[in-house]
Amino acid sequence: MGETHLQRLLRSPLVWPIAGLALLLVVNLVNDPGFLRLGVREGHLEGQLVDILTHGAVTLVLALGMTLVIATGGVDLSVGSVMAVAGMTAGWCVTHGHSSLLFVLAAALGAGALAGLLNGMLVAYAGIQPIIATLVLMVSGRGIAQLISRGEVLKITQPRFEFIGKGFLLGLPFAALLAVALYALAQLVLRRTAAGLFIEAIGDNPVASRFAGLATARVKCLAYLLCGLGAGLAGAMVAANNAAADPFGLGQNMELDAIFAVVVGGTALTGGRFTLLGSFVGVLLLQTLTPTLVFLGVDPPVQPVPKAMLILIVCVLQSDLTRRWLKNLLPNKPAASVASRVEP
């Protein structure tokens, strides 16, 4: 018995986030007919859409690593604090006279990778639940970041470093280009090799994967390492964009944005499947929400409220209870209700 088109469409994890993004774009277009317009000023591409992509670049980088971690059935709560540590490390290097961009970037990425490695070891080798293991760095990372500068904001005035945050390459914002390139690379590596399958297998059933000969612990550890690396890059990007590193504000609540983007994008928190494209759309959706809310008259400090509402709605829609109920509403009722009764 073939599925109806509607059923197949509803099952695709990408439908909801794309529909949501489209809705937001329409709302914005109604408000401001020039919303989608792109222009060129001083040789740089500009427009609202470019702004959204540029502001979203940091979250995009974070969400990439987070997608992998969540796909293994885990979660990384420490990325916000790790961003602060990496940003402060970069700031420290610049203020202490290291002018080589490569060195500064390597220091920030190294700090992130080290943090990711610690998380990965705790989860993969010590067998501690991910929420708890990453909580340690979430708590102490903020303290370490404050300690690097003794609680002060570090000013970073170095054009070469600032470039990775707000530079333009061939007329396009470098941060956004970097994020898009990373997604393309990740998609290529994960889907053209077996790596993506390994990650999904481990998220689905770690025991079975181990018996099938997968190096479960190593793959898991690698996912956290990459997530830490992403957080390190994200921290450097924020520091570069602000031309300053603030140990308190840098990366504040970013772990939430990253997790929310991944979940909204259709990657299940239970692990076992992931969609990078979904996470990409999820970040854009959250980023588009900000100008939309501003136009709807919601002040920036209050914006967490509608974001939280959105997440709760997505959670409820994604839950088994709602899916079963939706299935029963659609045609093919007898078959659907039998299938739903078999589920535990």
Add this chain to the structure above:
Amino acid sequence: MSPALQRRLPLLATAAVLAALYVTACLSYDNFFSARVAANLFTDNAALGIAAVGMTLVIFSGGIDLSVGAVVGFTSIFVATIVEKHHVHPVLAAAAALAVGTALGAGMGALIHFFRQPAFLITLAGMFLMRGGAFWISTQSAGLTNPLFNRLSLWELPLTDRAALKMSALVLLAFLVLGGLLAHMTRFGRNLLALGGNEQSARLMGLPVGATRVGVYAFSGFCAAFAGLALMLNSGSGNSRDGVALELDAIAVVVIGGTLLSGGRGHMLGTLLGLLIFGVIQSAIRFDGSLDPAWTRIIIGALLLGFILLQRLLLRRLEQR
């Protein structure tokens, strides 16, 4: 090692760490060994402790509640604003805030239980909701001038001629006793531990799993709202930024107190000890003066890591038997 001793090992380890820290601090800093400093450990950390009581019970059930810090901030600004600006009676305002906290907890519990969503995600959304709500009320702090509030925040129970317990410290002690009784003397407490130990078994035994789970998040929300009242009275003003990152400290206090984060095992006494460890570290850093306050978080993080690894080790031993 006998099994009984092994079960108590986390608690004993916590007590040993507390004793070691306290003795070191007393030997290192003049005047640290005094009733005043000891009493202030309770007064200064009243809000954290009250929230940690609710967190302990949630963690018993195998869950986690990340919304408590935001509920503290919401309660603080909500009560201060409606009492000072809209002249609502303080008791009524406090009752309304407690109702909001409890209702939020119950709602989150229902989403977690009936829609089978991960607790950390739902309570994270709850955190966004309450923090955003607090900022919606006001982003400025509101000073308390209400006579009842002032009397409550100035009231003290004298212990010695220099040491005294403030109202909020007494509330904290009451909550610790209440939480201890609820956890270890009632059917609800037993159900919680059963649920945290193994949900499937709890369900098969016919325990009211749903009611227990919704109930424990509601209780945690109630505790968090009360913590917000205590913090507001202690600081003499309502602020929507109150309680930022308080949930992390509360979780750390509970875990350092020897309660198993995977649920099903723990003791309220441990939470008291964990709270005192937190307080001693904070006071010692304040006494020292030359150390950066950021060290509090780093030391707490390191202790958290140590206790988690200890728990893991013990659990592995228990599983091997």
